[in-house]
Amino acid sequence: MKDWIDAFYVIDFLSVGILLTALAMNGLNRLESCVKAYTTNSWLLSLLIVSVAFMIGERHLYLAGIISLATKGVIIPLFLRKIVRQIKVTHEVEPYISNALSLTISGILVAVVYASLKEGIFVTGFSRNVLQISIAVILIGLFIMITRRKAITQVIGLLFMENGLFLAGFSLTLGMPTIIELGVLFDMLMGVIILGIFAVQIRRTFASADLDRMTTLKG
Amino acid sequence: MEPEQYFYLGLVLVLSGAVLSLIPFRKVRPYLYILPALGSLSLAFAGLNVLSGHVLLISSIQVSSFFDFSFRGDPLSGFFMVVISALAFAVSVYSIGYSGEMKNQGFMGFLFNVFLLSMYAVVLADNIFTFLVSWETMSVVSYFLVTFDRNEKSARAGLTYAVMTHIGTAFIIALFLVLYKQTGIMDFQGMRTAAAQIPDILRHVVFIFSVIGFGVKAGIIPMHTWLPKAHPAAPSNISALMSGVMIKTGIYGFLRISMDIMGSGPAWWGIIIIIIGAVSSILGVLYALMEQDLKRLLAYCSVENIGVIFLGIGASMMFKSHGLDALSSIALAAALYHTLNHAVFKGLLFMGAGSVMHAAHTKNMEEMGGLLKLMPYTGLFFLIGSVSICALPPFNGFVSEWLTYQALLLGFQSPSVIAKIISPLGGAALALTGALAAACFVKAFGISFLGMPRSNRAEQAKEVSFSMISGMAVLSLLCLAFGILPGIVTAHISPAVHALTGAPGVLSKNGVLFVMETVTTLSPGLLLALMLIMFGATVLFIYIAGGRRKTMYGPSWDCGMPALTSRMQYSAAAFTKPLKIIFKRIYLPRRELKISYIVKPLFVKSIRYSGVITPFFEKYFYTTAGNVLYRIAGRVKLLQSGSLHLYLAYILITLIVLLIFGT
Numbered sequence: 001m002k003d004w005i006d007a008f009y010v011i012d013f014l015s016v017g018i019l020l021t022a023l024a025m026n027g028l029n030r031l032e033s034c035v036k037a038y039t040t041n042s043w044l045l046s047l048l049i050v051s052v053a054f055m056i057g058e059r060h061l062y063l064a065g066i067i068s069l070a071t072k073g074v075i076i077p078l079f080l081r082k083i084v085r086q087i088k089v090t091h092e093v094e095p096y097i098s099n100a101l102s103l104t105i106s107g108i109l110v111a112v113v114y115a116s117l118k119e120g121i122f123v124t125g126f127s128r129n130v131l132q133i134s135i136a137v138i139l140i141g142l143f144i145m146i147t148r149r150k151a152i153t154q155v156i157g158l159l160f161m162e163n164g165l166f167l168a169g170f171s172l173t174l175g176m177p178t179i180i181e182l183g184v185l186f187d188m189l190m191g192v193i194i195l196g197i198f199a200v201q202i203r204r205t206f207a208s209a210d211l212d213r214m215t216t217l218k219g
Numbered sequence: 220m221e222p223e224q225y226f227y228l229g230l231v232l233v234l235s236g237a238v239l240s241l242i243p244f245r246k247v248r249p250y251l252y253i254l255p256a257l258g259s260l261s262l263a264f265a266g267l268n269v270l271s272g273h274v275l276l277i278s279s280i281q282v283s284s285f286f287d288f289s290f291r292g293d294p295l296s297g298f299f300m301v302v303i304s305a306l307a308f309a310v311s312v313y314s315i316g317y318s319g320e321m322k323n324q325g326f327m328g329f330l331f332n333v334f335l336l337s338m339y340a341v342v343l344a345d346n347i348f349t350f351l352v353s354w355e356t357m358s359v360v361s362y363f364l365v366t367f368d369r370n371e372k373s374a375r376a377g378l379t380y381a382v383m384t385h386i387g388t389a390f391i392i393a394l395f396l397v398l399y400k401q402t403g404i405m406d407f408q409g410m411r412t413a414a415a416q417i418p419d420i421l422r423h424v425v426f427i428f429s430v431i432g433f434g435v436k437a438g439i440i441p442m443h444t445w446l447p448k449a450h451p452a453a454p455s456n457i458s459a460l461m462s463g464v465m466i467k468t469g470i471y472g473f474l475r476i477s478m479d480i481m482g483s484g485p486a487w488w489g490i491i492i493i494i495i496g497a498v499s500s501i502l503g504v505l506y507a508l509m510e511q512d513l514k515r516l517l518a519y520c521s522v523e524n525i526g527v528i529f530l531g532i533g534a535s536m537m538f539k540s541h542g543l544d545a546l547s548s549i550a551l552a553a554a555l556y557h558t559l560n561h562a563v564f565k566g567l568l569f570m571g572a573g574s575v576m577h578a579a580h581t582k583n584m585e586e587m588g589g590l591l592k593l594m595p596y597t598g599l600f601f602l603i604g605s606v607s608i609c610a611l612p613p614f615n616g617f618v619s620e621w622l623t624y625q626a627l628l629l630g631f632q633s634p635s636v637i638a639k640i641i642s643p644l645g646g647a648a649l650a651l652t653g654a655l656a657a658a659c660f661v662k663a664f665g666i667s668f669l670g671m672p673r674s675n676r677a678e679q680a681k682e683v684s685f686s687m688i689s690g691m692a693v694l695s696l697l698c699l700a701f702g703i704l705p706g707i708v709t710a711h712i713s714p715a716v717h718a719l720t721g722a723p724g725v726l727s728k729n730g731v732l733f734v735m736e737t738v739t740t741l742s743p744g745l746l747l748a749l750m751l752i753m754f755g756a757t758v759l760f761i762y763i764a765g766g767r768r769k770t771m772y773g774p775s776w777d778c779g780m781p782a783l784t785s786r787m788q789y790s791a792a793a794f795t796k797p798l799k800i801i802f803k804r805i806y807l808p809r810r811e812l813k814i815s816y817i818v819k820p821l822f823v824k825s826i827r828y829s830g831v832i833t834p835f836f837e838k839y840f841y842t843t844a845g846n847v848l849y850r851i852a853g854r855v856k857l858l859q860s861g862s863l864h865l866y867l868a869y870i871l872i873t874l875i876v877l878l879i880f881g882t
Contacts, residue, residue, distance in 0.1 A: 096864070109875070116878045139874065146867045154863070 011055075014048040015133045018167065019110070022140045022160055026103040034156050035080045042072035045163055049170065060178045068166070071185050076159065076192050083152060083196040087203045095147045102147055109143060110136040130171035137164030151199040155192060162188055222268035222275055225261045226292075230339075232258030233332050240328025248324045249315050255332050256311035262339065263304030269297030270711050277343070288352070289406060291345035294714040295479065299342040299471045301711070302559050305697060306463045306566045307335050313570050313690025314456045316683060317577065321454070327367065334360045334460065341468045346406040347395045354391065354472075358384045361465060364457045365449045376445075376452035383445040387435030394428035394476065397421055411480050422481060426488055429476040430495070437469030439529060440499040441836040443522045447506070450521070451514035451582065455573020458514060462521045463566035467558055470528055478536065478551075478719045489537025490641050496533050497648035500526025504655040505802055508662070508795045509832050512582045513572045516663055517565065520608065523652060524561040528554050530645050531623045534630065535720065537642070541633050544722040546626065549734055552709060552716045552724030553622035559708065560615040560701060564607040567694040571601035574687055575667060578680035584791040586674035587667040593680045598668045600691040605660040607698045610653055613747040615701035618708075618732070621741060622725060623649060625734045655798070662794045671785040703743045706730050792830065799832070807833035 021041040028034050046069035053061030095102060113136045141160030144153065166184070220228075236254035269275045275292025282288065292300070314331065318324055337360055340353035362384075366377035399405065401421060402413035417425070435442040446466075450458045477488070503522030510516035531554025538547035574597045575590060576582055591598035607614035610621075627649065630642025672678040682688075701708055706727030716724035726733045731742040777783050799806055813827040 112875060112878065135878075139871065142867060142871045142874070146864050146871060 010051055011048060012129055014044050014051065015130050015167070017044045018048070018163070019133045019136060022137045022164075023103065023106055023110075025140070025144050025156070025160065026106050027099050029099075031084045031150070031152060032081070034153060035077055035084060038080070038156055038159055039073060039077040041160065041163055042077070043069065045167060046073055048167075052170075063178055064181045067182065067185060071189055072159075072163065075189065079192060079196060080152070080156070083199060086200055087152065096149070097147055102143070106140050106143060109139045113139065131168060134164045134167035134171055137161075137167065140164075151195075151202050155195045155199065158195070159188075159192065220264075222265045222273050223277070225265040225268070226275060226277065229258040229261035229265060230336070232261060233335055237329050237332035237336070240325050240332065243325065248328065249319050251328055252311045252314045252318070252331075255335055256308050259304040259307035259311060259335065263301055263308070265292070266297045266300030266304055267711065270294055270301065270714055272714055275343070279345075282348075286348045287346070288349045289345045290340070290343040290349065291408070292343055294718050295471070295474060296342045298555060298559075298712060298715040299467065300339060302467060302562045303335070303338050303342070303464045305559075306460065306562050306694075309566060309690045309693040309697075310456050310459050310463075310570070311690075312693065313459070313573075313687050316686035316690075317454070317456050317570075317573060319684070320577075323367070327454070330360055330364050330367070331457070331460075334364060334457075334465075338464060338468060342471050345408065347399060348405065350407075350472075351388075351392065351395065354468075355388060357465065357468065358388065361449075361453075361457075361461060364461075365453045367454055367457070368452070373452035376448040380445040380449040383435050383442065387432045387442070390428045390432030390435075391472070394425045394432060397425055397428070398480070407475070407480060411482070414480050414482065422484055425481060426477055426484055429473055430491070433469040433473040433476070434495070435469070437466050437473070437525050437529075438499075438522050439495050439525055440502050440522060441840055443499070443503070443519075444834075444837055444841060446522055447510075447515045447518040450518035450569075451512060455514070455569055455576060458518075459566040459569035459573070462518060462569055463562040466521060466525060467562060470525070470532070470554075470558055474532065474719065478532075478539075483536050483539040486537050486540040486635060486638065489533045489535070489540060490637065492529055492533030492536055493641055493645045494533075496526045496529030496531075497645050498526070499523065499529060500652040501648055501655075502805070504652050504659055505798075505805060506832075508655060508659045508798055509806065511584050511791050513575065513584055513587075513663065513667060514569070514582055516584075516659065517568050517572060520568075520656070520659065521561070521565055523656060524557070524565065524608070527620065527623060527649060527652065528557050528561065530554075530649060531557060531626060534623075534626050534642060534645065537638055538626075538630075538633065539720060541635060541638065543633060544720055545735055546629055546632060548713075548716045548720040548722035548724040549622065549629070550626035551720055552712050553619055553626050555712050555715060556622060556705075556708060557616075557619035559712075560607070560619045560698075563694050563697045563701065564604045564614075564616060567600060567604040567691055567698065568608065570687070570691050570694070571597055571604060574683045574691070575601075575680075577683055577687070579674075579677045581674070581676055584663070584666045587677045588670045588673040588785060588788065589668070590672075590677060590680055591668040594682045596688045597683060597691065600688075600695045601668065602664055603695045603698055605664045607702070609657040609660050611657075613702045613743055613750060614698045615705075616698075618702060618705045618741070618743060620649065620653060622732075622734070625739060629735070658795070658798065662791060666789070666791045666794065670788045671783075673785045673788070673790075703747050704730065705732055705741075705743055799830075805835070807835065809833065 018041055021037050021044065024037050025034060028037060046065045049061055049065035049068065053059075053065060097105075110132075114132050117132050117135065138161050141157045141162075141164055143157075144160065145157035148154065148157065162184075232254050236251055236258065239251050239254070240248065265275065269292040272294070275290075275297070277290040277292075279287045279289030311331075318327055321327055334357065337353055337357035341350065341357055344350035344353050358381075362377055362381050365380050366373045398410060398414065398417075401417045402410050404410045404413050414422075431442070435445075438446040446462075450462055453461060477483070483489075500523045503519050503524075503526055507516050507519035507523060510519060531550050535547045535550035535554065538544075538550060572582075574594065575587065578594055578597075579587055579590065581587065603614065607616040610616040610619075624646055627642045627646035630638050630645075633639060633642070672680075706729075709725040709727050709732065713723045713725075716722070730744045731740050733740050780787075799808055808830055809832075810828070810830040815824045816822060817824045
């Protein structure tokens with residue numbers, strides 16, 4: 001089966017899938033579909049980890065993959081769905097710029113990453129694309145945070161960034177010690193819960209989950 | 220007992236004073252000030268031992284491999300320890316009575332003791348790290364003490380103080396960074412030997428930074444603006460400490476950096492200091508004259524005395540650069556003597572002002588008057604303080620100002636022409652200052668204590684408690700002792716002077732002071748005897764010439780007006796009006812006269828007069844600087860839009876730029 005993974009470029013396919021789900025965020029207008037995009041992204045990420053684990057036979061990577069599947073692929077999406085329903089803004093992502101422009105800029109970001117990391121400082125062996133893709137996902141996540149108005153899209157952007165970071169760390173070191181990965185995941189979970197609560201609170205206080213209203217907080 | 224043991228005993232006593240103050244025992248709390256009083260006595264012994272040549276070695280406390288708290292006592296620190304202790308003892312005793320009616324006594328006691336400790340730490344610090352930590356502790360604790368009475372006025376005063384003192388600290392940190400960068404050494408011992416190799420231009424930078432940095436704390440003009448705000452805002456026992464010794468830590472820091480570590484520089488350093496001293500002393504006393512608030516008056520007067528001290532230091536630095544070590548040592552001895560004296564009499568005066576406020580519940584002199592009859596002891600001690608600060612024999616101010624004159628006038632011996640011009644000019648400035656200071660304290664004492672009470676509150680004043688009186692009495696005795704026995708003081712100062720200038724300073728034998736053995740001598744003891752004889756002779760003469768008289772009591776001569784009232788007295792503003800007219804170019808006074816008539820122009824219903832003087836430096840210097848700062852801040856604020864998305868965009872742009880150009 002190892003040859004099978006190698007021959008069909010499974011890892012490259014999975015990482016491209018991760019990039020595509022991130023890019024897809026630019027074109028989605030409904031919050032629920034954003035959550036779905038994130039869920040897909042997380043599943044692909046976990047699958048990638050598991051297949052790499054299978055290839056090099058590291059046992060603790062299986063654990064990392066399964067735990068990230070459980071948190072990022074199941075718990076966080078469920079929680080996000082709940083918040084999306086609670087704050088009752090099922091659609092209208094309300095970006096500042098049009099979808100086409102935002103997609104173009106994201107594309108440029110990917111190109112910039114590929115251009116500047118062409119020489120490569122890395123390559124742990126299993127793919128030549130994973131690091132570039134992971135950094136591109138980080139930047140796209142940040143870009144989504146910048147261009148979207150709703151507090152909940154900020155959270156999703158942040159989660160994409162975290163997935164990118166996880167992938168970057170993974171591609172450079174073939175997985176950090178389990179305890180650190182566990183810690184990061186737990187932080188993530190807590191972060192999402194807190195941000196979710198904040199999003200609800202912001203809506204309650206400003207009668208809108210629109211972050212523009214928060215400029216009035218400035219002294 | 221060894222000096223170290225005295226030191227640790229004192230430390231433990233003051234520390235326990237700080238800790239015990241926080242324990243809620245209402246009744247005993249005022250008496251806890253006995254602990255810092257005893258502690259400062261013990262520390263005074265340690266300081267005296269250090270002055271006599273014993274090096275105080277205190278084991279250092281390692282914080283990390285790079286930083287440690289290290290303390291070391293050399294003669295200069297020993298001298299300042301003694302100065303702090305002398306005042307700390309008296310103020311602690313005074314505080315027993317003074318703090319009785321305060322709110323928040325526990326917090327006060329805690330801050331008081333920590334403040335004392337931080338000042339000792341500043342003068343004993345032996346490396347950059349220790350010095351800066353102690354210095355900042357002192358600043359922060361004194362900020363809390365300034366804002367101790369929770370009201371808007373003290374909050375504003377505290378803000379001014381905090382801003383000014385941190386500007387000073389910024390310069391101090393900068394100068395230490397320069398020194399550390401150039402020498403690579405943290406502790407003062409090593410820095411002293413390594414400092415000789417620093418390039419000239421950086422030595423000048425260090426000097427200028429030390430003038431600004433320590434000048435803010437010392438309160439030289441134009442960095443004096445916090446003094447007249449902060450000192451009146453603080454409780455009086457604290458203003459006594461702040462004005463008496465805290466501003467002296469500025470002097471200490473300046474001496475430590477510019478004279479000790481840098482080992483004095485070219486002549487223009489000294490000349491700058493002389494000019495600063497002259498300007499501070501004249502303007503300080505001029506502003507003091509115009510004050511109606513007793514504590515503000517005293518605060519401005521501190522500016523003046525710091526100026527006098529800087530005159531001595533400047534002369535010392537100038538003579539040193541010309542190689543006149545003996546003269547340099549005399550000037551420095553004069554400066555240090557005046558440092559000690561100012562601590563003693565300014566502490567005394569602030570405590571006196573505190574007692575008056577305690578009894579009459581006002582700071583405004585226009586509401587006082589006639590207090591001498593109601594508060595005879597306070598009045599007497601305030602008078603002693605006033606006479607001392609006016610530099611009249613037989614009290615201590617006379618000796619130190621006399622020495623400063625001698626040092627400045629001996630500038631004729633200097634080879635350089637500029638020095639020959641500058642130093643007598645400094646002497647002239649000192650002479651003017653002395654005369655104006657005398658006028659100022661005639662006003663301060665005369666308006667507050669003599670005449671008739673100007674308000675109801677002043678009428679109901681009562682003498683303060685025994686401990687407050689004894690606190691003032693201690694300092695009054697010191698004023699007298701340092702005035703008639705200067706030999707003891709100069710003998711103790713001379714190790715510190717010797718360490719900085721290489722000459723022993725002022726010599727004394729049998730109670731007679733010698734300036735350079737031959738030039739001039741002063742015997743305060745004989746002077747006192749002469750004064751007493753003259754006084755006795757005058758009394759005797761009057762008695763003999765005038766024959767026996769019977770004292771008769773009758774109504775005052777009232778110019779045909781029946782029943783004199785207190786409103787017919789000279790007021791504080793009127794007393795200094797002539798000076799206001801003479802110096803109107805400096806004061807830039809503005810007056811406002813409001814007259815309302817019943818029938819114009821003959822029948823006047825009421826006249827209101829108000830006159831203010833323009834605070835030159837605040838108005839033209841600080842306000843302008845503040846406005847410029849606000850404008851720049853307004854520009855920078857555009858970055859700070861409050862929009863979360865914009866902040867995130869900053870991050871994204873930074874990341875992309877780093878990604879492209881970072882590799």
